[in-house]
Amino acid sequence: MNATACYHCGLPVPAGSNHSVNIGGSERPMCCPGCEAVAGAIVSGGLDNFYRYRDGNSERPEDSIAQTAQEPDRWAVYDLPEVQRQFVCDLGEGQRVAALLIGGISCAACVWLIEKHLGRCEGVDKVAVNASTQRAQICFDPARVNPSQLFAELECIGYRPAPATAANSESMIQREQRSALRRLGVAGLGTMQVMMFAVALYFGASSGIEADLERYLRWVSLLVATPVVLYSARPFFAAALRSLRARHLSMDVPVSLAIGLAYAASFYATVFETGEVYFESISMFTFFLLLGRTIEMRARHRAGLASGGLAQLLPLTAAKIEGTEIQNVPVAALVVGDRILLKPGDTIAADGEVIDGESGVDESLLSGESALQQKAVGSSVYAGSVNGDSTLKVRVTAAGQATRLSAIERLVERAQLQKPRQVALADRVAGYFVGLVLLAAIAAFLAWWQIDSGRAFWVALSVLVVTCPCALSLATPAALASATLRLQQMGLLVAGGNLLETLPRIGRVVFDKTGTLTRGEPRILQIVVLRDGWSAQRVQDVAAALESQTNHPLARAFSAWRGNLSASEIKVYTGCGIEGSVDGERLRLGRADFAAQLAAQSAPEIPSSEGQWLLLADSLGPVAWIALGxxxxxxxxxxxxxLEAGGLEVELLSGDQSAEVARLADAAGIARFRAGASPEQKLAHLQQLQQSGERVLMVGDGLNDVPVLSGADASVAMMSAADLAQSRADAILLNGDLRVLPQAIELARRSRRIVSQNLAWALGYNALALPLAVCGLVPPWAAAIGMSLSSLVVVLNALRLSRFRVAASPTGEKSPAGQVSTGRESWS
Amino acid sequence: MDSLYFLIPIAILFIGAAVKLYFWAVNSGQYDDLETEGRRILFDDDEAPRERTEARPTDGEDR
Structure with missing residues (x-):
C-alpha cells in the first residue's frame, strides 16, 4: 500500500524493482530503467540542482532511452541536408540556428536544465528555451556538432525533441503577442496618469478650481489619453469595422462607439472649453478590455503552440530499397510503387502493402485498437502506425495527401464545419442594446431640441456616455478570463474561447478508453504461479529479463524489474512470444500453446479472469501465468x-474490440459503453446524440478521437494525447487527473452565474441611468463616476471566480487509494 | 499650485521614457516567456563550478 514514489517521475515504484540513482548524496528510488538513465545523465553532468529547483515531477521517459542513448544513428536523419532545411537556418560565418519543439518541459527548472546541459556541448554557442511555447532556438557550429547530436543530448536528459517545422505560424503568434503587450502597457500607464489628473478635476468640480488650472489639466489629460485611444484601442475599432462589414452587431461595435464618441466629445469640450471630459473612463475601459483579451489570447496560443500538427506523427525519412541497397530518403520523395524497409519500432511513413516479412503492427493511433495487428505478406499497413516486433518490407500504395492519416485530417475538417456554434450571450444582448441606446439618444436629442436647443447636444451625449456599455462589455470577458486562469491552476488549459460558455449546458460526457480512462500502457494485473518454489517476484524478474531486448509494446509492463536477472540467446517468434536462457535454463514466454511446446506439453487452460494472459514455461512444463492489462x-x-452525482450521463466509446472495454467500464463505474467503433462510427454516434438534442463533452487522446473531439460541443484532450488531438480540442488536461473535469464543469456553472449577475447589474444600472440622462438630470461627472464604479463592481465580482475551490467530496478522497489497493491485492 | 505647470510636463516626459523602455523590453523578447525569466534568478550556480570541473573530463571521454 505504502509504495515509494519514483524520485524522477513520481509514479509508484513497483515492489521488487531495483533501480536507483545517487542524487545529492543519497540513493533515490527510480521506477524504471528510463528514469534511471535520465536521472543518471543529469547527475553525471553535475546538474542535480535541477531536482531542487523543479516545481513538480518530470515526465516519465521511454524505457528504450537506456538502450538508444548509445545509438547515435537514431537521429542521423536530421543531418540530411534536405531534412535540415525544414528547421535549421543558416546565419553565415559557420553559425546555424536550429528551431526545435521540445516535449516534456513542465517548469522553469526544465529550461535551466536544457540550457545548462546543451550549453556545455562542444560547438553549441547559445541556447534559448521558451517554457510556454516549448520551443528552443539552438545556435551551433555545423563544423563541430551535428543536429543529430543535439537531439541525442536532449533525449538523454529526458525530453522529447522534434524539429519545429511550423516556424511561420510561430513568428506570427509572437508578433501578435508582442503587439498586444505593447498596447496593454500603453493603456495601463496612460490610465494611471489620466486617473491622477481626473481626481484633481473631480475635487475641483466639487470644491472649486481655478479656471486656468482646470483647462491645463484637461489639456494634459487629452495629451495622455490620445495614444491610449489611437494606439491601444485600435484593435476594437478594426474588429467593429469588420463586424459591420459582415452586417452583424458584435460587442466591438458598442465598445468602439463608446470609446470613439466619448473621446470625440471630450476632445471637443477641451478645445472649446465647454461641457465635460471623460478621458479617465475611456482609458480605464480600454485597459480592462485589453487585459481580458490578452489573457485569453495567451492561453489560446500556448495550447496551439504545444502541437506541431499532423506532419510530426510521420517520420522525416524512410529506408527505401533500391535494388540491393538501402537508402534513407525524405518521406516527401516517396511515390507509389517504392519499396521501403521497416525495422522494429519504426513509424510507418506511407500506406502500403507488405511484400515480405511478418510482424505485429501497433495501429492504436488510427483505430484505438490496443492489441497489435498481425501483418503478413499481402496485408495493408497505414502511415502513422508503428511496426512492432520484426522487420517488414512494404510496397508503397499511397503517400502524402492520399494516406489514411490524411483522410482522418479531412474528416476532422468536416467535423469542425458541422460543430454547433455557440453564440456568446453578451454578443446577442449587445445587438439589441446598441440599437436601443442609439434610438434613445436620437429621441433625447430631438425632444431637447424642442425644449432647449442649446442643451440638446450635451444631453444626447450624456445618454451615450452614461449608457456606455463598459460594464456590459466587461461582464463576460472579465468572468471568462478569471475562470480561465483558475482552470489553468487546477490543471485544465483552456484553448477554445467557447468552452466555458458550453460546459454548463453539457448533458453527457463521453470518454475514450486507452490513454484517457486508462494510463495507456500495459501493467501486470495478476500472476498465478503454477510451480512450487517459484515466487511471483522471480516470475517478474525472469519475464523482465526475457523481454528486455524487444520493442514489443507489452514489454513495457516488465521494465521495472529489468536488470534484476539477465537473459541470453533471446529469440523472438513473431506473434507467438520469446525464447531465451536465464541462469542456464531455457524458458519461453508468450502464447500458451507456444510456451508449452518447449516441454512438448499441451497448454493448460487459461484462467478465467480478465486481461491478456501470457504463459511462462521451461523445459519441464508451465511455470506461471501472467495477466497483462x-x-x-x-x-x-x-x-x-x-460527474454522475452532478446529473450528467457518462459513456465510454472505444475503438478497441476486446473484452477489456467491458471490464474497464465496469471498473470505472460506467454503465453505457460501446467497443470497436471506427473514427467514422464515433463521429456518427456523436452526431446522432447531438441530433437528439444532447450536448456532449468528449474526452479523448488518440488520433482516432480527433474527429469526435472536433465535432463535439466541448472537448478535452489529455496532455499525453497526439499533437493533433491537442490542437483540435477546446482544452487540455495537463496533469491527467480526471477529477478536474467535474470541478471544471462546476466552475463553468459558477462562471455562468457570475456572467448573468454581471449582465443583470450592467443592464439594471443602465435602465436606471438612461431615463435620468434623457431627462437631463445626470451631470457628466456623475455619469463618469457611475460608469467607472459599475465597471469596477463587475470586475471585482468576476475576480471571485479565481478563488473558486471545490469542497472535497468523500468519494473523491477515498477512491484513488482504493483503486491502488485492488491493484496490489491481485499481485500475490 | 504653480509648480504643477512644470511638474506635470516632467511627469509626462517620464511616462514617455517608461513607454519607450517597455517597448524595447517587449520587442527584444523579454516578455515572451513570463514563467521562466521571473524564476531564473533563483537558480544559483554557486555550486555548479565545483561540479563542472568534475564533469568536464567525463564529457570529453564520451565523445
Whole structure:
C-alpha cells in the first residue's frame, strides 16, 4: 500500500524493482530503467540542482532511452541536408540556428536544465528555451556538432525533441503577442496618469478650481489619453469595422462607439472649453478590455503552440530499397510503387502493402485498437502506425495527401464545419442594446431640441456616455478570463474561447478508453504461479529479463524489474512470444500453446479472469501465468462518480474490440459503453446524440478521437494525447487527473452565474441611468463616476471566480487509494 | 499650485521614457516567456563550478 514514489517521475515504484540513482548524496528510488538513465545523465553532468529547483515531477521517459542513448544513428536523419532545411537556418560565418519543439518541459527548472546541459556541448554557442511555447532556438557550429547530436543530448536528459517545422505560424503568434503587450502597457500607464489628473478635476468640480488650472489639466489629460485611444484601442475599432462589414452587431461595435464618441466629445469640450471630459473612463475601459483579451489570447496560443500538427506523427525519412541497397530518403520523395524497409519500432511513413516479412503492427493511433495487428505478406499497413516486433518490407500504395492519416485530417475538417456554434450571450444582448441606446439618444436629442436647443447636444451625449456599455462589455470577458486562469491552476488549459460558455449546458460526457480512462500502457494485473518454489517476484524478474531486448509494446509492463536477472540467446517468434536462457535454463514466454511446446506439453487452460494472459514455461512444463492489462487511472472512478452525482450521463466509446472495454467500464463505474467503433462510427454516434438534442463533452487522446473531439460541443484532450488531438480540442488536461473535469464543469456553472449577475447589474444600472440622462438630470461627472464604479463592481465580482475551490467530496478522497489497493491485492 | 505647470510636463516626459523602455523590453523578447525569466534568478550556480570541473573530463571521454 505504502509504495515509494519514483524520485524522477513520481509514479509508484513497483515492489521488487531495483533501480536507483545517487542524487545529492543519497540513493533515490527510480521506477524504471528510463528514469534511471535520465536521472543518471543529469547527475553525471553535475546538474542535480535541477531536482531542487523543479516545481513538480518530470515526465516519465521511454524505457528504450537506456538502450538508444548509445545509438547515435537514431537521429542521423536530421543531418540530411534536405531534412535540415525544414528547421535549421543558416546565419553565415559557420553559425546555424536550429528551431526545435521540445516535449516534456513542465517548469522553469526544465529550461535551466536544457540550457545548462546543451550549453556545455562542444560547438553549441547559445541556447534559448521558451517554457510556454516549448520551443528552443539552438545556435551551433555545423563544423563541430551535428543536429543529430543535439537531439541525442536532449533525449538523454529526458525530453522529447522534434524539429519545429511550423516556424511561420510561430513568428506570427509572437508578433501578435508582442503587439498586444505593447498596447496593454500603453493603456495601463496612460490610465494611471489620466486617473491622477481626473481626481484633481473631480475635487475641483466639487470644491472649486481655478479656471486656468482646470483647462491645463484637461489639456494634459487629452495629451495622455490620445495614444491610449489611437494606439491601444485600435484593435476594437478594426474588429467593429469588420463586424459591420459582415452586417452583424458584435460587442466591438458598442465598445468602439463608446470609446470613439466619448473621446470625440471630450476632445471637443477641451478645445472649446465647454461641457465635460471623460478621458479617465475611456482609458480605464480600454485597459480592462485589453487585459481580458490578452489573457485569453495567451492561453489560446500556448495550447496551439504545444502541437506541431499532423506532419510530426510521420517520420522525416524512410529506408527505401533500391535494388540491393538501402537508402534513407525524405518521406516527401516517396511515390507509389517504392519499396521501403521497416525495422522494429519504426513509424510507418506511407500506406502500403507488405511484400515480405511478418510482424505485429501497433495501429492504436488510427483505430484505438490496443492489441497489435498481425501483418503478413499481402496485408495493408497505414502511415502513422508503428511496426512492432520484426522487420517488414512494404510496397508503397499511397503517400502524402492520399494516406489514411490524411483522410482522418479531412474528416476532422468536416467535423469542425458541422460543430454547433455557440453564440456568446453578451454578443446577442449587445445587438439589441446598441440599437436601443442609439434610438434613445436620437429621441433625447430631438425632444431637447424642442425644449432647449442649446442643451440638446450635451444631453444626447450624456445618454451615450452614461449608457456606455463598459460594464456590459466587461461582464463576460472579465468572468471568462478569471475562470480561465483558475482552470489553468487546477490543471485544465483552456484553448477554445467557447468552452466555458458550453460546459454548463453539457448533458453527457463521453470518454475514450486507452490513454484517457486508462494510463495507456500495459501493467501486470495478476500472476498465478503454477510451480512450487517459484515466487511471483522471480516470475517478474525472469519475464523482465526475457523481454528486455524487444520493442514489443507489452514489454513495457516488465521494465521495472529489468536488470534484476539477465537473459541470453533471446529469440523472438513473431506473434507467438520469446525464447531465451536465464541462469542456464531455457524458458519461453508468450502464447500458451507456444510456451508449452518447449516441454512438448499441451497448454493448460487459461484462467478465467480478465486481461491478456501470457504463459511462462521451461523445459519441464508451465511455470506461471501472467495477466497483462491496461490499468485504470487512479482518478477515473472518482471522476465518473462525481460527474454522475452532478446529473450528467457518462459513456465510454472505444475503438478497441476486446473484452477489456467491458471490464474497464465496469471498473470505472460506467454503465453505457460501446467497443470497436471506427473514427467514422464515433463521429456518427456523436452526431446522432447531438441530433437528439444532447450536448456532449468528449474526452479523448488518440488520433482516432480527433474527429469526435472536433465535432463535439466541448472537448478535452489529455496532455499525453497526439499533437493533433491537442490542437483540435477546446482544452487540455495537463496533469491527467480526471477529477478536474467535474470541478471544471462546476466552475463553468459558477462562471455562468457570475456572467448573468454581471449582465443583470450592467443592464439594471443602465435602465436606471438612461431615463435620468434623457431627462437631463445626470451631470457628466456623475455619469463618469457611475460608469467607472459599475465597471469596477463587475470586475471585482468576476475576480471571485479565481478563488473558486471545490469542497472535497468523500468519494473523491477515498477512491484513488482504493483503486491502488485492488491493484496490489491481485499481485500475490 | 504653480509648480504643477512644470511638474506635470516632467511627469509626462517620464511616462514617455517608461513607454519607450517597455517597448524595447517587449520587442527584444523579454516578455515572451513570463514563467521562466521571473524564476531564473533563483537558480544559483554557486555550486555548479565545483561540479563542472568534475564533469568536464567525463564529457570529453564520451565523445
Amino acid at each position: 491496461d490499468r485504470l487511472r487512479e482518478s477515473a472512478q472518482a471522476a465518473v462518480a462525481q
